[in-house]
Every structure is written in C-alpha cells, then in structure tokens.
Amino acid sequence: MKRGRMRELPLHLMILPSVILLICFSYLPMGGIIIAFQKFVPAKGLFGDQKWIGFDNFIYLFRLPNFMSVLWNTLFIAVMKIIFGLLIPIVVAILINEVKNNTLKRGIQTAIYLPHFLSWVVLGGIFIDILAPGDGLINQVIKAFGGQPIFFLGDNKWFPFTLIVTETWKSFGYGTIVYLAAITGIDLSLYEAAQVDGANRWKQIWHITLPGMRMVIVLLMVLSLGNVLNAGFDQVFNMYSPPVYASGDIIDTFVYRIGMLEAQFGVATAVGLFKSVISLTLISVSYWFAIKFADYQLF
Amino acid sequence: MKKNKKFKWFPVLNTIILIMLALICVIPLVHVAAVSFSSSAAASAGDVSLWPKDFTTSSYSFVAKRPAFWRSMKVSVTRIIMGGGLSILLTITAAYPLSQPKASFRFRTVYAWFFFITMIFNAGLIPWYMVIRQFGLLDSIWALILPGAVPVFSVILLLNFFREVPRELAEAAFIDGAGHWRTLWTIYVPLSKPALATLLLFSLVANWNSWFDGLILMNNPDKYPLQTYIQTIAVQRSFSMMTREEIQQMATISDRTLRSAQIFLGSLPIVIVYPFLQKYFVKGIVLGGVKG
Numbered sequence: 001m002k003r004g005r006m007r008e009l010p011l012h013l014m015i016l017p018s019v020i021l022l023i024c025f026s027y028l029p030m031g032g033i034i035i036a037f038q039k040f041v042p043a044k045g046l047f048g049d050q051k052w053i054g055f056d057n058f059i060y061l062f063r064l065p066n067f068m069s070v071l072w073n074t075l076f077i078a079v080m081k082i083i084f085g086l087l088i089p090i091v092v093a094i095l096i097n098e099v100k101n102n103t104l105k106r107g108i109q110t111a112i113y114l115p116h117f118l119s120w121v122v123l124g125g126i127f128i129d130i131l132a133p134g135d136g137l138i139n140q141v142i143k144a145f146g147g148q149p150i151f152f153l154g155d156n157k158w159f160p161f162t163l164i165v166t167e168t169w170k171s172f173g174y175g176t177i178v179y180l181a182a183i184t185g186i187d188l189s190l191y192e193a194a195q196v197d198g199a200n201r202w203k204q205i206w207h208i209t210l211p212g213m214r215m216v217i218v219l220l221m222v223l224s225l226g227n228v229l230n231a232g233f234d235q236v237f238n239m240y241s242p243p244v245y246a247s248g249d250i251i252d253t254f255v256y257r258i259g260m261l262e263a264q265f266g267v268a269t270a271v272g273l274f275k276s277v278i279s280l281t282l283i284s285v286s287y288w289f290a291i292k293f294a295d296y297q298l299f
Numbered sequence: 300m301k302k303n304k305k306f307k308w309f310p311v312l313n314t315i316i317l318i319m320l321a322l323i324c325v326i327p328l329v330h331v332a333a334v335s336f337s338s339s340a341a342a343s344a345g346d347v348s349l350w351p352k353d354f355t356t357s358s359y360s361f362v363a364k365r366p367a368f369w370r371s372m373k374v375s376v377t378r379i380i381m382g383g384g385l386s387i388l389l390t391i392t393a394a395y396p397l398s399q400p401k402a403s404f405r406f407r408t409v410y411a412w413f414f415f416i417t418m419i420f421n422a423g424l425i426p427w428y429m430v431i432r433q434f435g436l437l438d439s440i441w442a443l444i445l446p447g448a449v450p451v452f453s454v455i456l457l458l459n460f461f462r463e464v465p466r467e468l469a470e471a472a473f474i475d476g477a478g479h480w481r482t483l484w485t486i487y488v489p490l491s492k493p494a495l496a497t498l499l500l501f502s503l504v505a506n507w508n509s510w511f512d513g514l515i516l517m518n519n520p521d522k523y524p525l526q527t528y529i530q531t532i533a534v535q536r537s538f539s540m541m542t543r544e545e546i547q548q549m550a551t552i553s554d555r556t557l558r559s560a561q562i563f564l565g566s567l568p569i570v571i572v573y574p575f576l577q578k579y580f581v582k583g584i585v586l587g588g589v590k591g
Contacts (some may be wrong), residue, residue, distance in 0.1 A: 011396040011404050018393040018449045019413065025430065025446040026415040026417040032426025046429045092320065095313050104314065110577055111321035112329075117569050119508035121526045125533025125562040126327045129334070129555070135328055135345030173324060177581055178434060201309060226419075234511065238534045250426075259425045260515055269453065272423025284420045298415070 002152045036270040042263065057270040066249070067271075072252040077160055077231040089175030090217065094205055096176060097183045112173030124238025127166055128153065153239055156247040167235055178220065179213055186212035220296045226283035229275050251275050254266040277286060328566065335359070335560035339553030351582045360562035368561070371528035374440065374513075378524055379506040382444045386502045387495065390453045395483045398453065398461035417450050431516060443509070443517040443524060450505075453498045460494045461487055493542055497579045509569060533558050 031047070036057055038050040061067055069186065092112070101104045115123065130137040131152040139149040152162040190208050233252035240248045251271060259268025290296035329349050334342050336352035346352050362368050397414070401407050427446070436442035464487055472482045488495065513527030520531070536558075573580065 005528060007479075008404055008406070011399065012406070014392040014479070015410060017393045018389045018454070019410070021445060021449050022414065022417050022451075023432070026422070028430045029422035029426040030420070032429055035421055035426055042429070042432075046380070046426070046433050048453065077339075092317075095317055098313050099317065100310070104483065106319045108321045108365065109581075113577070113580065114570070114573060115324055117504055117508075117573060118328075118566050119526055121508075121510045121530045121534065122329075122562055122566045125303075125529065125558065127329050128534065129559065129562075130327055130330060135306045135343075137327075137348060140345060140348075142544070169323070198542060237511070255424050260428070265425050265429070269423060269425040272425060276421050276423055280420045288418075 008164065020152060033269065033273055034272045035265055038266055040269070042265060053266075057266045058274070061267055061270055061274075066245075066252075069246065070249050070251060073160070073248060074229055074231045077236075077248075077250060078228055079164055080160075080164045081167050081232065082227060084164060084169055085175055086217070086221060086224060087106040088168060088172045089179055093176040093183060093213075094209055096180060098201070098205075098208065108210035109173070109176075111261045112176065113169040114173070116174035118170075120232075120234035120238045122168060124164070124235070127162075127239060131162065154241065154243050156244055159240070159244040159248045163232070163239065164236060166239075167232055170235075178216060182213045182216040183209060215294060219290055219296060222286050222289045222294060225286035225289075226279060228282055229279050326533065328563075328570070331559045331564050332395075335556055335563050337556060339556050342553050342556045348368045358556040362560055362564065367520075367528065368525075371523045373506060374443075374522060375525040377440060378443050379503050381440070382506040383499060383503045385444060385448050386450050386453070387499045389449050389494070389500055390457055390502075391483070391488060393449065393454045394457035395479070395487060398458040400466075404563050414454060428515060436496060436516070438517055438519050438522055442523070443512055445510070447505075447509075450498075450502060453501070453511060457494060457498060459489065462493050464490050493579075493582070497582050498581050499588055500576060504569060529561055533562050 035046070035050075037054060039056075040050055041048075041051045044050055067174050095109060096105060098218060100110070131139070133139055133149050133151040133154070138152070150158055152158050182194055186208065190212075194204050194208060220290060229251060231250040231252070233256075235248070236248055236250050237256070240253065250273075255268045255271045255275075258264045258271070287296070287298070326349065327454070330347075333349055333351045335348050335358055336351035336354055336356065337347045338355050338357075341347055341352035393414070396404055397407060397411055399407055431437065431442055431446060436445070468486050468490075469482050472486055477485070508526060510524065510526035510530050513522075513524045514530065517523055520528075523531070
C-alpha cells in the first residue's frame with residue numbers, strides 16, 4: 001500500500017500547478033460571487049468588509065426596464081445562431097462531399113474554414129467598413145442594383161440579422177468539418193449497393209448520407225443547448241453601438257457596461273450569476289441527454 | 300439517356316455554388332487588403348473593391364513608424380510565446396495523471412471533476428476581474444497569461460489521446476525502472492506529437508486573437524496586446540493612442556486606409572500560417588467538435 005502511494009505522489013505533483021491555477025482563476029472567482037449579495041465597494045476589496053444586502057441587487061435588476069429586452073435579445077440572437085449554425089453546415093458538408101475533384105475540394109475547404117480562425121476584432125473592423133451605409137462595399141452593390149442603402153449596424157430592424165448572418169458566415173465552414181468527418185465514416189459499399197439498385201444521387205443522399213450523419217447531428221443539437229444564453233460577446237461588442245442597444249444588447253455586453261463602465265459591481269455580478277446558473281442547468285441537461293441517448297463520453 | 304444528361308448538371312451547379320461560398324468567405328479580407336494598399340483619395344471615394352487603386356504602401360510605412368504598434372506587437376509576441384508554452388506544458392502534465400486508470404491513481408475521479416466543473420460553471424466577469432485585481436496583476440503581462448493558462452478542454456482532448464497509448468508500453472517502462480516522469484516524456488509525449496502540435500497551434504491562435512482581457516486588465520494602453528490595440532483603432536475608432544505628430548501626419552493619409560492596413564496586419568500571421576498548417580487546424584476541430 002505504501003508503495004502504491006509513493007507511486008502516486010509524482011502524479012499529484014504533476015497536476016499540482018494546474019490545480020493551483022484553477023483554484024486562483026476559476027474557484028476563487030466562484031467565491032467572489034458573494035459580490036452579487038453585497039453593496040460592493042471595490043476599494044474595500046474582494047472578501048473585504050462589505051455591506052450585505054441580500055437579494056436587493058436581483059430585485060433592482062428585474063425592475064430595470066431594459067433587462068427584459070436584453071434577455072429577449074440574448075435568447076433570440078443565440079437561438080437563431082444555433083439553428084443556422086446547425087443546418088447550413090449539414091447542407092454544405094453534403095455538397096462538398098459530392099465534389100469529386102480533390103484539389104477543388106481542398107481549395108473550397110481552405111477558404112470556408114478561414115474566417116473561423118480570425119478574431120472578432122479583425123472581423124468587426126472589416127464588417128464596420130464593408131457594411132458602412134455610405135461607401136461600404138455591400139451598400140455600393142445595393143446602390144448599383146438601384147436599391148436604397150441599408151444601415152446594417154445602425155438600424156434596429158437590421159442589426160440582429162446582421163449579427164446572425166455574419167456569425168453564420170464566420171462559423172459555417174468550421175461546422176462542416178465535423179459533419180464531413182462523419183460522412184467519411186460511412187461504408188462506401190452502401191453507395192455501391194444503392195447504385196446497383198438504381199438509386200439516383202438524391203436518393204443516395206437521403207437514404208445513406210443523411211442517416212450516416214444522424215448521430216453527429218443529434219449530438220451537436222443536444223450539446224448546443226448549453227449555448228442558449230451565449231449570443232456571442234466578442235462579436236456584439238465589436239459591432240454594436242448605442243443606437244442598436246435596443247435590439248442588440250445582450251447579457252454579456254450588459255454585464256460589461258454596468259460592471260466595468262458604470263462600476264455597479266454588485267448588479268453586474270448578479271446578472272452574471274443569473275446567466276451562469278441557467279447555463280449550468282442547460283449544460284448539465286445537455287450532457288445528460290448526450291450521455292444517455294447519443295452514447296457520448298467526455299472522459 | 301435523358302436521365303443521364305440531367306445527372307451531369309448537378310456537379311456543375313454544385314461546383315458553382317461552392318466556389319461562390321468560398322469567395323464570400325475570403326472577399327471581405329481581400330477587400331480590406333485592397334483598401335489598405337490604395338491611395339487615400341481612392342479609398343475615401345469608395346472606388347476600391349477587390350484590387351488596390353493607385354497602389355501605395357504609405358499606410359504601411361506610417362504604421363511601421365508608430366511606436367504604439369510595435370509596443371503592442373511586442374506584448375502579443377511575448378504573450379503567445381509564454382502563454383502557448385505554459386499552456387502546452389500544463390496540458391501535458393495535467394492530462395497524464397488524469398489519463399491513468401483508477402487502479403494506479405485513486406484520486407483521478409476527484410481531479411477529473413475538479414477540472415470539469417470549471418468548464419461548466421463560470422463565476423462571471425466581475426468576480427474574475429476582482430480576483431485578478433486583488434492579486435495585483437493588473438497592468439502586468441501575467442494577467443494575460445496565467446488566468447487562461449490551463450486549457451481544460453485541451454486537457455480532456457489530450458487525456459483521451461493518452462488513453463489510446465497501449466498500456467503495455469508504460470508497463471514495460473516501469474519494469475525497466477522508469478518513473479512517471481520518464482514514462483510521460485519518453486513514451487507518451489513522443490507518441491502524441493500530432494495531437495500536441497494541434498493543441499499548441501490552437502493555443503497560439505487563441506493567445507494571438509484575445510483582446511478583451513487586454514482591454515479590461517491593462518489600464519495603461521502601452522501594455523495592450525496587438526488585438527486590443529487594433530480594437531481601439533478599428534472598432535472604437537479612438538485617436539487616444541496617437542501622438543500629436545501622428546495626428547498631423549494623418550492629414551496626408553486617410554483614416555480608412557490606415558485602419559484597413561492595421562486590421563489586415565492583425566489577421567496576417569494567421570492568414571500566412573493557416574494554409575500550411577491546415578491539416579492540424581482541421582484535426583483539432585474534428586477532435587474538439589464532438590467533444591464540445
């Protein structure tokens with residue numbers, strides 16, 4: 001037994017630095033959630049002698065006139081992004097799989113994966129430029145076809161859709177990779193058998209390719225449940241402005257503004273906690289479903 | 300015969316659709332590059348679409364003379380080297396104990412939960428910020444490195460990879476008298492090189508692309524990493540980081556070409572590296588996609 005414990009000591013030592021860092025930057029902040037129940041004065045410090053006010057921050061929050069619209073914006077933008085993010089890659093993966101020329105296939109893949117690896121700072125800067133109402137590339141095209149210029153980033157009617165479309169643009173390529181991997185796993189003899197039976201290409205896609213992707217589709221759908229409150233802070237923060245707060249302000253940007261800019265630490269922490277608790281519930285449910293029905297294994 | 304002819308239309312149409320999709324993905328970047336190499340007059344008039352007009356590199360020579368640009372570049376390079384190195388080291392040393400069977404590491408499950416909880420529950424922005432501030436890390440490069448140094452998700456990917464390594468190899472090493480450290484570095488790490496390359500690449504990209512931590516954890520703009528610096532220029536469009544001489548010089552080159560040049564520079568390392576390492580990028584996503 002003693003020998004066994006000696007053998008385990010190096011394992012504890014190996015993992016120790018990571019554990020310390022996680023305690024410092026993940027678990028200590030969890031302790032810092034107490035801020036949500038305090039009238040927090042930053043100068044007194046975290047875990048300092050703060051005044052406890054129970055649920056007052058939460059009550060204040062739910063009475064804020066714009067909190068409900070922030071919640072709605074978050075849900076709407078996030079759910080739309082999830083739906084497009086699931087469906088479009090399925091279609092594109094099937095189309096790519098039908099390309100027989102390998103150079104072309106690789107070239108297309110290289111191009112459509114690229115935006116995923118660029119930051120929203122770079123892409124936000126680019127979109128602010130090309131979506132500008134006056135001299136932006138898109139509006140020049142619209143004007144060339146005789147249309148009225150659209151202020152994509154400044155008009156509440158257009159802003160949420162601009163967010164959804166640009167997010168889909170950034171990540172659909174990335175989404176196809178997993179589906180393509182699933183398609184590669186399909187037994188080729190199934191297609192040969194189908195051809196012998198006279199099934200055309202559409203029938204092959206419908207009866208072989210799609211069912212072959214079914215497990216991955218279900219799994220990704222279930223796991224996306226955890227993102228229902230993640231409307232994409234990086235993107236919104238780099239594309240929004242005060243005129244479109246009504247349609248584009250989301251929980252995370254709201255937390256940033258009331259916390260970091262208005263220094264209402266207690267209220268901002270309460271909003272963050274509200275989001276984290278709901279997300280934790282959703283993520284747990286989604287993992288439970290994935291493990292139970294999709295044979296998913298994390299560890 | 301008729302059916303056969305109809306059949307051939309699909310590949311053509313499909314190819315056209317996909318090529319258009321591919322173009323849509325690269326056109327915005329090409330446009331920004333084109334603007335950045337155009338004269339200020341052409342850019343302000345909105346004459347530039349996908350090819351530079353009145354080709355000039357004056358925006359780039361202006362950027363090259365900006366101390367603020369080089370300072371933030373230095374912060375970013377320091378950050379990706381230190382942050383990338385540290386995170387790959389921690390990923391290896393955390394994944395190995397967690398990949399052990401329960402019989403040889405009894406606390407495995409406890410540690411696994413300890414790591415897993417940080418993935419599913421997040422304290423939120425303010426407590427996180429307050430902790431870093433309390434540690435006195437504001438305005439220090441460590442604030443950009445330490446908080447994200449343990450990529451729990453990568454740890455999980457790597458531990459799954461380590462488990463695929465045949466147990467007999469490790470046991471043979473133990474019989475030869477090797478300890479856990481030697482086994483890890485002489486057997487597990489060499490066998491996982493492709494996975495490690497992928498994880499390192501992802502960590503470098505993540506470090507290069509982060510900007511928000513720089514924005515809130517660095518009070519002094521001199522300490523901004525490049526992406527945060529670009530954020531203030533391209534998104535906030537603030538002139539606060541410019542010296543008086545620079546603002547005067549701005550009269551000769553347009554705000555727009557200058558912005559485009561810096562946006563393009565911010566994406567350049569990834570655009571250059573990405574086609575060569577695409578294999579690793581893709582592998583990382585396939586690994587990570589379903590483990591999301």
